[in-house]
Amino acid sequence: VVLDPSNGDVLALASSPAIDPNWFCPILPQKVWSGLLADTDKPLLNRAVAGVYPPGSIFKPVVALAALEHGAISRGYTVNCRGVLPLGRRTFACYHGHAHGTIGLRRALEISCNVYFYLAGLECGIDAIQETAQMLGLGQRTGIDAEGERPGLTPGREWKLRVHKDGWRDGDTCNISIGQGALLVTPIQMAVVTAAIANGGAVYRPRLALGRRSAGSGYYHEEPPVLVRKLNWNPENLKLVRAGMLDVVAGENGT
Secondary structure (H helix, E strand, O other), rough: OOOOOOOOEEEEOOOOOOOHHHHHHHOOOOHHHHHHHHHOOOOOOOHHHHHEOOOOOOOOOOHHEEEEEEEOOOOOOOOEOOEEEOOEEEEEEEEEOOOOEEEEEHHHHHHHHHHHHHHHHHHHHHHHHHHHHHHHOOOOOOOOOOOOOOEEEOOOOHHHHOOOOOOOOOHHHHHHOOOOOOEOOOHHHHHHHHHHHHOOEEEOOOOOOOOOEEOOOOOEEOOOOOOEEEEEHHHHHHHHHHHHHHHHHHHHOHH
């Protein structure tokens, strides 16, 4: 998915494996239709809006903003990554057990240090992470004008108690803090999240159609972009997170 961050316009949206729309014109043979339905690769599923996946490390900027905006960590907060984080009877590893030493947020984003985000997530807690994720539109449909969109899942205390009849644990928070565990997102949702970070906190409803043509008169009406909400982040917090995200793709050790 490619979005215009200034208004939510969808510039590109793809799903693979794909289907040839010409198969449906004028009518799809039953043999072809049955083959598509039976295909285990599910080519009829538009993964851009209906495929739900654990986001992994692309969720870390959300955790960073949650921790900063809730005052759980400062912009100068550092951790000493030894490659693992012992927690109770479990050990949570950094990527391949790499020990990154003492690092701050910008560097942690660049090299995608799991231990940093385990600790930042524990500092702010699941409630702050869940709230920030939902304010960015995760766990709910974006409202894109495409069929079959799924909401994904932003798990928290109430969800785990209802579904698993169990309380939330620090280990759950660690998993969510690196985009794993029960967290599920769609590609279109993460494009909206990234666009909001890019544009300074404006969460737009993504759109494929710029306007509508009435059936009777043929009059074309262009519709304005829909701003779902504006998040008033501290500009310095946003600047730091964006710098780390830039380093991910442009830095010497970017991941």
